[in-house]
Amino acid sequence: MSTSTPTTKVRTLRGPSRVLLRLHRRILWAAGAVAVAAIVCMIAVAILADRAVADLAGTGCTLSSLTEACFQPARNYTDRMLALSRLLGYAGLALIALPTLVGAFVAGPMTAREWETGSIKLSWTQSAPPSAWLTARLAVLAVPVVGGIVVLSAVLTWSRSRLAYPFPALWEDGSAFGATGTVPVASALLALALGSLAGLLLRRTVPALAVALLASGLVTVVLGQVRDHLWPVVKATYPLKGDYPLPKWAYAVEEGFLTTGGDRLPTDICTSPTREFEDCLAGHDVALNYVDYHPASHYWPLQLVETGILLALAALAVFAAFRVLRRLHG
Secondary structure (H helix, E strand, C coil), X not given: CCCCCCCCCCCCCCHHHHHHHHHCHHHHHHHHHHHHHHHHHHHHHHHHXXXXXXXXXXXXXXXXXXXXHHHHHXXXXXXXXXXXXXXHHHHHHHHHHHHHXXXXXXXXXXXXXXXXXXXXXXXXXXXXXXXXXXXXHHHHHHHHHHHHHHHHHHXXXXXXXXXXXXXXXXXXXXXXXXXXXXXXHHXXXXXXXXXXXXXXXXXXXXXXXXXXXXXXXXXXXXXXXXXXXXXXXXXXXXXXXXXXXXXXXXXXXXXXXXXCCCCEEEHHHCCCCHHHHXXXXXXXXXXXXXXXXXXXXXXXXXXXXXHHHHHHHHHHHHHHHHHHHHXXXX
């Protein structure tokens, strides 16, 4: 009687995916090391922010204390929190720029360079079809990039939540909105698609890299400029000497004066001293103040609309890349 030991087959990456990982393993390891270092730094910032709060509380002082003995501890606390807030602001800007760099990497070393060296011909003589060659470059890199950005964004969001008054984490801040939520992931996918398309169209490393940088960066800048208009604002009016109506954490998009006829005037239309200021308002038939704003509850609608735009552009770029590949392969 004989017994056989069942064997378990371990599935490993094969074909273009395996070759791609082996070819660029040093760059991928280096990128992973940089991501880990960034995570450690952001965690350290959060720990230092908690320590600053504890140190101020240990003195028995607050920022509103009027005793002379509390002036220096309050100043030290403010200086420390300002420095930490700036560090996280730089981290947010770096995370916003990261997808653009990813797109340039795909366009240059991973796509266009193979045309310059002629190694693309060898790749296409293998059993895998050309479409698998492009799919590998999109999918294999998308997994670590998306995973890394999700982790970096989550750690950044958590670290920003540790900042306390007088430098709270504002959701609409330019260095935060594009680095948190779903937008950074969608930006990375678009950068991958644009990088592949640029590499296939130009087939030269430096020009493809430059075009991918320009295209991804342009999309980031344009969306940042029109972001306030991606979701309807809340419109509010209030008396000329009334209380400002914005709720906590709301973001004012536009404000000014409203005439009795409903026309809008800018806030700087009257800049004279008090008596002349009132006469100026009366001369312009000003009746009310107005303000258009996004409350904090608009964070996710704005995020999802911008994410949808980015994903739609990414889908178009991927479609175009495969069409170009089909034309090149014949």
